[in-house]
Amino acid sequence: NSTTAAQNITATGGISLTGGGGANNSTQIFTWSSGLQSVSANGIVLQGGTGVGDQNSSVIGSYNASATGGQSITAGSGGLQLTGGTGGANNFASIGNSGTASTQTITVNNAASVSVVGQAAGAGIFASGNQTLLIQGASSANALTVGSAASANYSSINGNNQSVTAGTAGQSGSINVYGGIASAQSANITSNAGTQNVTTAGVIYETGGTASGSYGANISSNGSGLQSIAANGIELQGGASGSGNSATIYTAGPAGQSVTVGSGGIQIAGGAAGTNNAASINQNSATGTQSITVGGGGIQISAGTGGTNNQASIGENSSGTQSVAVTGGNISLTGGGGTNEWAEIYNRGNGTQSIAANGISLTGGASGGGAATGTGNPAQISVSLGSQNVSVGSGGITMIGGGGALAGNYAALYQLGGTGTSQTITVSGGGSIVVQGGTSTLANTGSTQGSRSLIYNTGSSQTISASSITLTGGAVGPNNYALIENAVGTQNVSATSITLTGGGGTNNYAQIFGTADQQISTSAPAGITLQGGTGASYANYAMINHGTGGSGNQTININGGGSVTLMGGSGTGMTANNGNLVSAVCSADPSCFAQPVTGDFAIFYNLVGNQVLNFQTAGGVLSITGGSGGNKNNASISNQGTGSGSGTQSITGFPSITLTGGASGG
Numbered sequence: 064n065s066t067t068a069a070q071n072i073t074a075t076g077g078i079s080l081t082g083g084g085g086a087n088n089s090t091q092i093f094t095w096s097s098g099l100q101s102v103s104a105n106g107i108v109l110q111g112g113t114g115v116g117d118q119n120s121s122v123i124g125s126y127n128a129s130a131t132g133g134q135s136i137t138a139g140s141g142g143l144q145l146t147g148g149t150g151g152a153n154n155f156a157s158i159g160n161s162g163t164a165s166t167q168t169i170t171v172n173n174a175a176s177v178s179v180v181g182q183a184a185g186a187g188i189f190a191s192g193n194q195t196l197l198i199q200g201a202s203s204a205n206a207l208t209v210g211s212a213a214s215a216n217y218s219s220i221n222g223n224n225q226s227v228t229a230g231t232a233g234q235s236g237s238i239n240v241y242g243g244i245a246s247a248q249s250a251n252i253t254s255n256a257g258t259q260n261v262t263t264a265g266v267i268y269e270t271g272g273t274a275s276g277s278y279g280a281n282i283s284s285n286g287s288g289l290q291s292i293a294a295n296g297i298e299l300q301g302g303a304s305g306s307g308n309s310a311t312i313y314t315a316g317p318a319g320q321s322v323t324v325g326s327g328g329i330q331i332a333g334g335a336a337g338t339n340n341a342a343s344i345n346q347n348s349a350t351g352t353q354s355i356t357v358g359g360g361g362i363q364i365s366a367g368t369g370g371t372n373n374q375a376s377i378g379e380n381s382s383g384t385q386s387v388a389v390t391g392g393n394i395s396l397t398g399g400g401g402t403n404e405w406a407e408i409y410n411r412g413n414g415t416q417s418i419a420a421n422g423i424s425l426t427g428g429a430s431g432g433g434a435a436t437g438t439g440n441p442a443q444i445s446v447s448l449g450s451q452n453v454s455v456g457s458g459g460i461t462m463i464g465g466g467g468a469l470a471g472n473y474a475a476l477y478q479l480g481g482t483g484t485s486q487t488i489t490v491s492g493g494g495s496i497v498v499q500g501g502t503s504t505l506a507n508t509g510s511t512q513g514s515r516s517l518i519y520n521t522g523s524s525q526t527i528s529a530s531s532i533t534l535t536g537g538a539v540g541p542n543n544y545a546l547i548e549n550a551v552g553t554q555n556v557s558a559t560s561i562t563l564t565g566g567g568g569t570n571n572y573a574q575i576f577g578t579a580d581q582q583i584s585t586s587a588p589a590g591i592t593l594q595g596g597t598g599a600s601y602a603n604y605a606m607i608n609h610g611t612g613g614s615g616n617q618t619i620n621i622n623g624g625g626s627v628t629l630m631g632g633s634g635t636g637m638t639a640n641n642g643n644l645v646s647a648v649c650s651a652d653p654s655c656f657a658q659p660v661t662g663d664f665a666i667f668y669n670l671v672g673n674q675v676l677n678f679q680t681a682g683g684v685l686s687i688t689g690g691s692g693g694n695k696n697n698a699s700i701s702n703q704g705t706g707s708g709s710g711t712q713s714i715t716g717f718p719s720i721t722l723t724g725g726a727s728g729g
Contacts, residue, residue, distance in 0.1 A: 069098030069132060077106040077141050080123070082154050086116025093124045097162075099132035100125045106141015106174075109156040111148025111184045119154040120184075121145075126161050128191065133165030134158075140203070142174035147184035147216055154184040155216075166193040167222065173200035177229075178208040181243065181250075185217035193257070194222025198229045198236065205230035205264070206237045210250025210280065212272065214243030218250040223286065224257035230264035237265040238294070242272025242280040242308050249278035258288030258318075266327055267294045269310035271302030271340055279309035279340075289321060290314040296327020296360060299342040301334030301373050308334065310342045319351030319383055320344075328360020328392060333367030333375040333404055340367065345378040352383035352414070361392030361420070366399030366406040366428065366440060374405045382412040385446075389420040393458050398428030398440035398465055398472050406442045413448035413480070422458015422494065427465025427472035427501055427514050434505055436512065439471020450522065451478040451486045459494030459529065464501025464514035464543050472503055472514040484522035485552075490529035496558075498545040500537030500571050513542030513570075525549035525556075525577075531589075532558040534573040536566025536596055536603050543568060548576040553615065555582045560589035560625075565596025565603035565632050565663055572596070572604045578613030582620070590625030590683075595632025595663035595690050595698070602644055602662045603634055609669045611647075616672035616704075621716070624682030629698040631690025631725055632663025644695065646703070661693025661728075667700045669712075674702035678716025685718045689725030696728060 072078075072092060080090040089112070094100040102123055112119025125134040136143075136158060148154025160167035167190040171177050177198050179186050188196065198205045207229040210218035218241075220227060230236015238261065240250045250272075252261060261267070261282055271279040279302060284290035292312060302308025314320040322329075322344060334340025346353035355362075355377065367373025379385035387394070387408060396406040410416040428440025442465075444453070453460070453476065465472025478486035490496055501514030514537070518527065527547065537543025543566065547556065554577035561583065563573040573593075575583065585591055596603020609617035621627060637659035642650045644662030649655040667676065676685075690696030702712035714720075 068096050070094045071101045074104040078104040079108040080121040081110040082112025082119035082121045082148055084112060084114040086114055087118045088112060088114060089118060089120040091122040093122060093126055095127050097127055097130040097132055099135060101135045103137040105139040107138045107143050109145045111154040111156045113148055113150040115150045117151035117153040119148055119150060121156045124159045128161045128163060130162035131165050133162055134160040134167045136169045138171045140173045143171050143177045145179045145186040147181040147186040149183045152184055152216060156186045157189060159189040161191050163191045169196045171198045173203045175204045176206045176208060179218050179220060180211050181214040181216040181218040183215050187219040187221060190222035193224040195226045196220060199231050201234060204235050208239045209252060210241040210243055212241055215245040217248050220252045223255055225254040226260045227252055228262045234264050236263040238263045238267045240269040240280040242270060242277055242302060244272060244274050246274050246276035250280045252282045254284040254286050257286040259284040259290045262293045264295060266296040266298060268298045270300040271308030271310040271334060273302055273305045274308060275305045277305060277308045281311045284314040284316050286316050287318060288316060289318040292322045295325040297324055297329045299331045301340035301342040301367060302337060303335055304337045306338040308340045313345040313347055315347045317348045317350050320346045320353050322355045325358045326360045329357055329362045331375045332365045333373035333399055334370060335368050336370045338370055339372045341374045343376045343378060345380060347380050349381050350383055351381050353379045353385045355387045357389045357392060359391040361389055362394045364406045365397045366404035368400040370401045372403050373399060373401060376407040376409060379410040379412060382414050384414040385410040386417045391421060393422040394420040395424045396442040397426045398442045400428055400431040402431060402433055403438050404440045408444045410446040410449060415450045416446040417452045418444060419454040421456040423455055424461045425474040426463045427474045429465055430467035432467055432469035432471045432503060434469060439473060440465060441473045441475060443475040443477060445477035448480050450480060450484040453488045455490045455494055457492035457494045459490050459496060461497045462516045463499045464516040464537060466502040468504055470503045470505045470513045472501060474516045476518045478520045478522055480522040482523055485524045486520040486522055488527045493530045495531040496529040498534045500543035500545045500566055502537050502539050502543060504540040506541040513540060515544050517546040520549045521551050523552040525554045528557045530558060531560045533562045535564045536571030536573045538567045541569040543571045545573045550578060553580045557584040559587035560585055562592045563605040564594045565605045567596055567598035567603060569600040570602040572602060574606045574608055576608045576610055578610050580615030581609045582618045583607060584620040585625050586622045588623055588625050590621050590627050592628045593665035594630045595665045595696055597633050600636035601634060601638045603632060604662055605665045607667050609671060611670040613671050617669040618675045621678045621683055622680055624680050626684040629665040629687045631665050631696040631698040633690055633692040634661045634663035634696060635692045636661055660695040663690060663696045665698040669702045669704050672704045673711040674704060676700060676714045678718040683716055683718035686721045688723040691726040692728045694728060
């Protein structure tokens, strides 16, 4: 040790420090001076002791808090290993620099690995000032490991303005962070001030551990600067059992977070069992932004297959913007199999959310869920207060509600902002939008929300365009509907063709619904097809609806010599006193309202303003065919618009018109 001047220690071979048995038998290389401490060896091993009496640590440290010299540690091909002891909680292994105005630099050249692993005692690399850890080598593995599945204490790399690199460009490398078995402990790479840059040429892998009440595994920043994460791939796995064993990358700093990933893509998965074993990439400050850019590997987000609250997500929790962009790859989200297990990309603030990929798939959980609202296993992309822009290529957007014996396993694209916000969904390159209701068999208590599939907007406008748009109600079960809805503002939906097909359970309708000005347009001969549902139940209708309580008009434009085909369904089930299946006039008449109906109809329905069906090019065809089987399986174009200047129904463009009554029922 040195107390007055700089200290330099060099070994041509290795340096090995091992804490002792008994008590207070530590081994240390340290300085109290203000000068630089430099330690260099081919390999460095620090092993905490085994003594049950404690304080059997193994340390390399610079302890002068006011020192400006700092600490420099260099290891060669023998690598660097810090392992906590087994006898007591204070038999730790550490490399530390206490100087707040100095820098700790650790460089490992041409080594297979660097490991920081707690056991009964912790292991850590700490700096009160700035810290750099560089692991490099043209032909070495350059692997960094923090923690292990058996760790019963902390494993940590912790500093300010921290830079951690495992393999530079063109080299091998990896960063592995493992949560352990002890409560209130974690495996982490953390910056407490300033910026943090974590980079590897390979994959960042985290798994949450199996403890009860753990802090899991994380890469995080609490500083005011930007956190930048760069890797060829990222894999985050929530813990396999226990509780609180999360695997996360997050920042709490106001500058936000930037994540850049190569062809390995991003995989985020909730735990298979236990509680709150989540996996996530989050921006948690009040004002920070989040930018995630991924190469061809895409993004796969899967909630846990069992347990409770084992969610998987990419989240923005502030007023900042959120951008998630995948170049040449797809984004897929799959709900879980336990209870309340969400797969989600979300923005909780009022900033704009922008999502871009070749294709997006949202699939509700295949099992699990619940009987009450908030217990399901959905897959969703949502923004709470701001605008939402979703841009997709030829892979299109596929949304499928989930299944199982319970409910709430829905698939959704939500924009929940207010006045001045918007939802814009653009599918190019011939891609389609497919919205498919699920197959779960239990409706949520007190609601009509089964394992539905929906695109929903509460902002000033909703604009959706694709090559084709298909909505299909669920084949079985109740309330597994397919829906595109603008609850407040204007709605503009355009495609080469639009197809809505009612399902086969109960209330498994397919609907496009708008409350302000609604414009629906097609540009190819296929035009618009609405087909009522089937089966032994009811309310499996297909409808384009301009709703009551709103404003504006309903305009449907058919281009390219397209057809409009409305076909009533063939369902046979009956229900009475259902205001969704009969007109307002019937609802107001008790004798009419009490009559049983099936309601597998196909309809263009306008309840406010004027209604225009405009065939804009020659050769258009309008075909309306009544259904069969039950009651009110009709096909129609209906205008019941109210208000000043309302009530006009216009069909323009001289289409060929065919009207055919139903084959049976009635």
